[in-house]
Amino acid sequence: MMIVRLAFxxxxxxxxxxxxxxxxxxxSVMLLLGVEKVxxxxxxxxADTISGTDLIVGARSGSLNLLLYSVFRIGNATNNVTWKSYxxxxxxxxxxxxxxxxxxxxxxxxxxxxxxxxxxxxxxxRHGQTMTFASGGPFKDLFDAVIGSDVAEQLGYKVGDKIxxxxxxxxxxxxxxxxxxxxxxxxxxxxxxxxxxxxxxSLEAIEAxxxxxxxxxxxxxxxxxxxxxxxxxxxxxxxxxxxxxxxSKLSTFRVQRRxxxxxxxxxxxxxxxxxxxxxxxxxxxxxxxLSVVSAMVVATALLGMVTMILTTLNERRREMAILRSVGAxxxxxxxxxxxxxxxxxxxxxxxxxxxxxxxLYLARPFIDHTYGLSLPIDPPRAEEWxxxxxxxxxxxxxxxxxxVRAYRLSLADGMMVRI
Amino acid sequence: MNELAVASPxxxxxxxxxxxxxxxxNVSYSWPGRSPFTLTIPGFHLSGGExxxxxGPSGSGKSxxxxxxxxxxxxxxxxxxxxxxxxxELSGAARDRFRVDHFGIxxxxxxxxxxxxxxxxxxxxxxxxxxxxEKVLREGPLEDVAKRLLLSLGLDExxxxxxxxxxxxxxxxxxxxxxxxxxxxxxxIVADEPTSALDRNTEGAFLKLLFAQxxxxxxxxxxxxxxxxxxxxxxxxxxxxxxAVSTRGAAP
Numbered sequence: 001m002m003i004v005r006l007a008f009x010x011x012x013x014x015x016x017x018x019x020x021x022x023x024x025x026x027x028s029v030m031l032l033l034g035v036e037k038v039x040x041x042x043x044x045x046x047a048d049t050i051s052g053t054d055l056i057v058g059a060r061s062g063s064l065n066l067l068l069y070s071v072f073r074i075g076n077a078t079n080n081v082t083w084k085s086y087x088x089x090x091x092x093x094x095x096x097x098x099x100x101x102x103x104x105x106x107x108x109x110x111x112x113x114x115x116x117x118x119x120x121x122x123x124x125x126r127h128g129q130t131m132t133f134a135s136g137g138p139f140k141d142l143f144d145a146v147i148g149s150d151v152a153e154q155l156g157y158k159v160g161d162k163i164x165x166x167x168x169x170x171x172x173x174x175x176x177x178x179x180x181x182x183x184x185x186x187x188x189x190x191x192x193x194x195x196x197x198x199x200x201x202s203l204e205a206i207e208a209x210x211x212x213x214x215x216x217x218x219x220x221x222x223x224x225x226x227x228x229x230x231x232x233x234x235x236x237x238x239x240x241x242x243x244x245x246x247x248s249k250l251s252t253f254r255v256q257r258r259x260x261x262x263x264x265x266x267x268x269x270x271x272x273x274x275x276x277x278x279x280x281x282x283x284x285x286x287x288x289x290l291s292v293v294s295a296m297v298v299a300t301a302l303l304g305m306v307t308m309i310l311t312t313l314n315e316r317r318r319e320m321a322i323l324r325s326v327g328a329x330x331x332x333x334x335x336x337x338x339x340x341x342x343x344x345x346x347x348x349x350x351x352x353x354x355x356x357x358x359x360l361y362l363a364r365p366f367i368d369h370t371y372g373l374s375l376p377i378d379p380p381r382a383e384e385w386x387x388x389x390x391x392x393x394x395x396x397x398x399x400x401x402x403x404v405r406a407y408r409l410s411l412a413d414g415m416m417v418r419i
Numbered sequence: 420m421n422e423l424a425v426a427s428p429x430x431x432x433x434x435x436x437x438x439x440x441x442x443x444x445n446v447s448y449s450w451p452g453r454s455p456f457t458l459t460i461p462g463f464h465l466s467g468g469e470x471x472x473x474x475g476p477s478g479s480g481k482s483x484x485x486x487x488x489x490x491x492x493x494x495x496x497x498x499x500x501x502x503x504x505x506x507x508e509l510s511g512a513a514r515d516r517f518r519v520d521h522f523g524i525x526x527x528x529x530x531x532x533x534x535x536x537x538x539x540x541x542x543x544x545x546x547x548x549x550x551x552x553e554k555v556l557r558e559g560p561l562e563d564v565a566k567r568l569l570l571s572l573g574l575d576e577x578x579x580x581x582x583x584x585x586x587x588x589x590x591x592x593x594x595x596x597x598x599x600x601x602x603x604x605x606x607x608i609v610a611d612e613p614t615s616a617l618d619r620n621t622e623g624a625f626l627k628l629l630f631a632q633x634x635x636x637x638x639x640x641x642x643x644x645x646x647x648x649x650x651x652x653x654x655x656x657x658x659x660x661x662x663a664v665s666t667r668g669a670a671p
Contacts, residue, residue, distance in 0.1 A: 009539075327548055
């Protein structure tokens with residue numbers, strides 16, 4: 001106890017350097033814990049990109065490919081799903097609901113998704129939240145579009161603006177559906193999912209803008225105006241994929257099997273949760289790199305502390321000699337310095353942890369709004385406690401390094417230091 | 420625990436104690452290292468209550484002598500007895516405790532922990548010596564005794580109450596160091612040129628105050644210095660070269 005008090009007083013005497021050292025350790029601890037929080041937050045947000053959907057159905061392909069183009073709007077479908085297959089699946093007794101997805105067009109690089117009103121109620125993300133409208137509402141007219149928050153922000157759109165959809169998915173497109181402009185009917189609130197980067201229109205609208213096209217180019221002989229198209233039958237011939245909700249999760253594998261074995265067309269049904277896990281496994285290497293970097297920052301901070309203690313050691317030889325002269329054993333001197341390292345690290349860990357939670361509390365709404373990343377404010381998990389404990393022990397051991405040197409000096413100096 | 424028994428309450432004897440407080444017999448010590456310095460002391464003694472000045476030029480082995488006396492180092496040969504105890508027979512930690520029980524030590528300068536208050540600095544040895552703490556407690560609360568001691572050494576009350584050790588003048592620092600050496604009445608006060616940073620007047624005043632306290636506690640004082648002018652303050656003056664042989668240079 002006395003050793004701790006002496007170490008503390010000695011530290012107070014050198015409070016500027018001590019404070020800076022504590023600060024360096026605190027920042028490194030904040031980084032370490034922060035990376036951990038972002039990691040879990042990102043993983044959970046990612047896993048929650050889509051929830052409540054039991055199966056995603058598309059043309060026969062790998063599960064990752066299907067997930068990427070249907071949910072993340074990355075890449076393209078290998079083939080379409082015929083409208084008949086869609087209706088057959090919808091008629092299966094286990095199926096509670098089905099939402100069609102039709103992709104292939106874009107607007108300034110943002111994908112255009114043809115779907116129906118059910119999409120807005122059945123697409124769930126992050127613990128079962130549904131989409132909400134920041135302004136406007138779902139599409140009512142044939143040429144209405146609902147845009148995600150990133151689309152609105154980056155292109156500066158508001159409700160009522162006219163937009164033109166381009167054929168194909170590149171940001172520069174040679175063919176545009178200029179004859180049939182859309183009106184923004186609603187803007188969705190930020191979700192932190194690919195929805196933010198999507199332009200939603202009705203399935204019929206997708207059919208309507210392609211009705212006079214043949215083989216991917218406009219057919220000049222059969223040009224149909226926007227008004228004429230409203231009177232035509234706009235039942236789609238094919239869609240890209242479909243989201244399926246089941247009445248009971250227990251039937252998931254049965255329905256999946258039946259869709260995979262569907263005789264009239266090669267189809268794939270995937271469970272989005274499983275596919276998301278697979279995908280995270282691929283991109284999760286980045287999180288390991290982050291952890292390694294933050295661990296190295298902690299090591300750097302501890303190294304800085306050792307340097308700090310070592311540099312003050314020379315001027316403290318006198319202090320050691322005084323303590324020796326009043327009966328302190330070399331072991332006390334050793335303990336004093338080791339305790340100093342331990343105290344500094346402990347203070348750094350405490351400040352770092354408190355600082356992280358304070359920062360998390362303050363920055364959370366901003367991060368959620370800007371990056372759509374929900375960071376959990378929960379007490380450190382067992383694993384994090386272990387890490388914090390390990391840092392304190394490492395600090396104590398690091399303090400031993402200069403302590404051993406001081407011990408040697410105090411043995412060699414005896415009590416006759418004259419500086 | 421037996422060291423504590425040695426530090427029994429003082430009886431107020433006057434004059435020279437017939438028992439030697441310290442005695443050296445055929446002591447020899449070499450510092451380890453590449454250029455060994457060897458100090459040989461055939462015989463030396465310090466009586467109880469005696470005030471002794473040990474004169475020697477720098478490099479003559481004064482520091483080695485003090486390290487041997489205070490048990491920081493143990494002689495390679497011979498015997499050093501302090502209060503009838505051979506310190507070489509004690510373990511390292513016991514020797515450290517023996518030192519604080521029996522010695523009050525004043526350095527040349529920089530005696531104080533700069534971050535402590537004056538009272539903290541004075542009370543420092545009591546944290547390590549139960550015997551000295553108990554002796555002080557018999558006189559009153561620790562802080563009060565320390566304050567009284569500082570007052571009697573000529574520090575005024577406001578300085579004691581408000582100052583940190585680092586802000587004192589050298590003369591004031593040495594008085595605090597003297598108070599630390601004296602508190603709890605150790606038998607031997609060891610001073611390593613404590614007045615070398617003081618001017619003549621301050622020096623005389625410091626020694627007077629120191630001796631007044633050491634006589635009151637019946638402690639011996641051994642001071643090393645190169646300054647012959649201090650001789651008049653002491654009972655006995657010994658030249659280091661008369662009692663010790665120092666050899667320097669590489670051993671064959």
